[in-house]
Structures are given as C-alpha cells and as structure tokens.
Amino acid sequence: MISRISILFCFIFVSLSLSGQNRFSHRGDKAFAKSDYPEAIANYHQVKILNTAVFRKMALAYFALKEFDQSEKYYQKILEEEKTYQDLLALSQIQMEHSNFEVAILFSERAKSLGAPADLVNARILAIKKIAAGKIKQTDFRREELDLHPQGKCLGISQNSDGILFSDRRSRKMPGNSTCQLYEYDPENPQKSKPKLYAPNLDPSSNIGALCWSADGKNLYYTRWYQRKGKQQMEIVEAVQRKGEWQAKSLLSFNSRKFSCAYPALSPDGKIMYFSSNQPGGEGGMDIYMTYRRGNAWSKPIRLGKAINTNGDEVFPRVLKDGNLWFASDGKVGYGKLDLFYAAKSPSGNWGAVKNAGYRYNSSGNDFSVIDYSDSSGRLIVSDVEDKLRDKIYRIEVQEKGRIQFALKDKDSKKPVTGAQVSLKNTVTNKDVRILPGDKGNGVYRFTVIQADVDRGVLYQIEVGKSGYANLTRIFSPKKEGEQIEVLLSKIPNVNKFTTVLKPIAYPDKKIIFSNIYFNVNANQLSDSSRIVLDRFANFWHQHPNLKIRINGHSDAKGSSNINRKLSLFRANKTKDYLISKGIEAEKIQVHAYGEKFIVNGCSDGVDCPEIKQRENRRVELIFVL
16 A cells, blocks of 8 residues: 555656646747747756757757857757757857857858758858958957946947047936936047036936937937836937937837837938838848938838848948948857948949958957048947957057068078078067068068058067078068068088988887877967977977978867867868978878877766866877888
C-alpha cells in the first residue's frame, strides 16, 4: 500500500513539475511573439529542461537585445546537426561584432552549404572582405573625442549656427526633473563654451532629442519618447518660435499610438522629411520612410526600398552636403552593432547602392547620428564604443596622405642593397608603419604618411638588418611629400660566410624545433610577443638560409572541428606571410594545418578547461628542417 502511495506521489510530483515547465515555456513563447524579449528570456530561464527550440529562441532574443556574447552562448548549445543556415548567419554576424572577419566568412560559407541563398551569402562574404580590407587600409583620418561628456545617451546630435545640440540629463533649474533635454555646445570654443540648456520651455516634462530644422529655420521637428503599456514609444513633434522661444505645436499627422516614428531629417530644400518607424508592413525593426511637404501638411509616408531597409533597425537618417543619404543600421554587414552607411541617389531619383562608411566611422560599438561639421571636410558622429551605457561625440577628419621613399645603399660603393630586413615605426604613436617595395625595387621602399604628421615634424625610426652588414637604426623626419631618403649600410670587415652544413645526426628526426607562438580565443592576428619570436626565427634563418621551414598550425577543441582546421590553416598562413615579409624565401616554407587533432594537455572537446590551458592548444609550431 505504501509503495502504491509513493508511486502515486511521484507521479503527481512529476506531473506538477512538467506543468510548471510548460507554463514558463508558454509564457516565454507568448512574450517572444510580442517581441518582449526581456520577459521571454526571464521565463525561459525558469525552464529546467531545455531543448533546441528554447535554445534558439533565447539566442534570438539576446541577439535582438544586442547582447551578442549571450546570444552566441545559446547558439553554441544547439547541436551542430540541428543548426539551420539562419543560425549560422546569426553566428557570422556575431563574429563580425568581434571583428573576427575570417570566422564570419566561414560561418557564412557553412550557411550556404545548408541552403542559404547563394546570392545573399556571396554578397555578404564580399562585404565582409571589403570591411576587413578597409579596416587595414583606412588610416587617412583622425577620430578624436570632443571635450564633452553626456551623462548617458545623447539621443543623436544636430547642428545650428551656434554649435551642436544633443540631449542630456544634466542638473536643471527644476528640482527632481531628470528628463533628457536639449543642450547646446560650441566645439570651436571648448574652453569658453560649456553646454547650456537650449529651449528650456519646449517640452520640459518629456525626454526629447533627435531633431532638425526647416530650411527657413522657423520650424523645429524633434523626437519625443514616452511610455505606453510598459513599452517605450516615440513620436515626432513640430515646434514653432513664439516671442523668441520654441514651443511645441502639434504631432505630425502620420504618428500613431500603435507604433513609433522618430529621428526626423529634412532634405536641403526642406520639401522631404526622412524618418524611422516600426509601423506594420515594414521589413522589420525600424525602417526609413519619406514624406513630402504639402503646404502646411505632410503626405502619406513612403517606405524606402529593400536596398536601404532590412529586418534590423535603420535609424538616424540624414542627407549630408555630399548629397548622400546617411543612416545607421544593424541589419547589414558591418563592424559592430549599429554601423553608419550611405546611399547615393540614382538618376531615377531612388536611393540605392548602399555602402558601409568604413572604419573611419564605424567600430565594434554603436555608431550613429552623423552630421557635417561646420564648413570643414570633417563630420561628427555619436558612438558608445568605449562605454555602452554612455554616448560620446567624436570628430572625424579626413587627412591628406603623402608618399615617402627610402633607398638602401652600400656606404662605400653607393650600389643598391637588396634582400634586407626592414622595419619602420612612428615614434609618436609607437606603432609599426607598413612599408612596401618601391615601384622599381633595387633596395627602394615606400611608405605612406599623414601630411599633418609631416607638417609637425613627426620622427620615424627605421631598423635595417642584412647579412654581411652592420645592423642600422636611424631616426629621421620627412620634410615633404615625395621625398626620397638615402640610408647607407656599412659592411662588416672580414666576414666569414657561414658554410657549415648542419648534420642530421645532431638533431633527432632531422628537425630543430625553434619555438611556438600562441593565439587568444577567436584571434587571428599576430601579437607583439609573437612578432618578437618570428623576428628571431627570421634572423636565425638569414644566417642559415639553406634550412627549410615547417609551420604546423593547431587549434583548441572548442566548436566545430572543420572550422578549427580552417582556423589553424589561416593562422599558419598568417605566420608564413609574416616570415616572407622578413625576407625568407616562400619556397623554403611548408604549411600544415591540423586543427584540434593534436591536443597537448587533455583539453579535448567537452572537457571543461580554463582559458590558460585552452591557449596552449591554439599554437603555431615553428620547425627548421635539415
């Protein structure tokens, strides 16, 4: 009898547990369907027995909230054989957030193999490659933070004749009021200009920002934030000046309590307004719309096409003086979260040919709200790359570039010296400068400088090493663009060339293992410490150029074995490219990639190991072969 009661009790307990599980899962699904992602996540966390469907929804919810580390965590919990191409495209975008461009491409390629549209994936991969190339090449600009520190989110920036306007929660004359209000600041006179309250009576009890003016300056359009049924909404308000003060006049007719309209921007002639809205019928998230001025009213909004809008958010549109439509988007391939893009207008009058604004403007954070800065060629943008809870305003200035050449010559004969190891460093930034062989070779090298650095006399340090010559370190300052600097090398007297052949018997298996270099998780670039090892390696080879070199790439065992093999190959090839840049002959180098095949410390797939142990497996072995 007791046994039967126990069984019945267990049955009831299990039934109640499953009922509770189903209740939380159902609540999570309901919140997810309404895009209430924080509520969905809170309920899913109460579900004790998770499955692929819950993992995927949690990953999607965190992705929508832009919490990409958490999103990746739950995507990785989905078994490899159960991942869809949509999962892989999301993982590709997450890798873009971390600037892991090569891994992002690998995920995209896997997505195509699982059925993702080939044209979509090919376009995505091309965009990633362009971004990766741009991150390396675009150094002809200066990005500096304004001496201005908003207390939190500045809700975009605008410009008038007296300076720039932004929103902030600074101390106000009205005690207890902590709403975001408009402040004015003159970046040209940062010592004399402190942010001051602008239009204090415009809308003092609301959070306001993201504004623009009519062409004649008589009307002002701004975004107002408000709460409705526990959710944040936005609407666009028109204001006019009365007795020298801005006062709210009316909501624009296309606003609705059922959706948001925000971030107004006007065409230069004031006849077209661009704005963002999440109204039904869009591509998803916030889309960009346009409306025409008809007398004192505005026409029915028209959504811009798929070239502009995505299933993500497109926000802060602005037509700049270059004639292009600029906006921020997190639905296109980019460097981080919100990236700045621009579109040119076609002869037919449509906006298309969207391009990422590049590494000058974009970072791993949210970059948005770009405006022309005064009459200069520079612009201002807002970014939270340094602190996701606090916006900062940056000045972006394009800088003119120039080319400098230097020629390596024998000090006595004045003949060109070729095959040397050459490195160059900017002594102000303490960063290496990329150098390339001159157009005609013959010991001539060239590098690019910022004209402003030449004007202020920035010093550069060149280091040259060549077998048979004394090592040379020289400090110089380019005087003008196009200059060629002569670098003279002195021969070492009575140098006996190395002719001894290393005997295989002295080294087991005919190998000399020189050293290993290691990589951080998801990292593909060589660290400073790795370059030091490689420089020593290259110096040794130049003394014994008959030696062959073997590079073995390895990875840790986390994630897909196929991706790990490709990562190890990529890292090995990075090492090879660096050695070639140091003068080692390419045909002397063999590259092998083993992925997770040779784990050195027992940290195989599924074993919980600390990061320091995982790092031991992410290595490249450097081996001389006799």
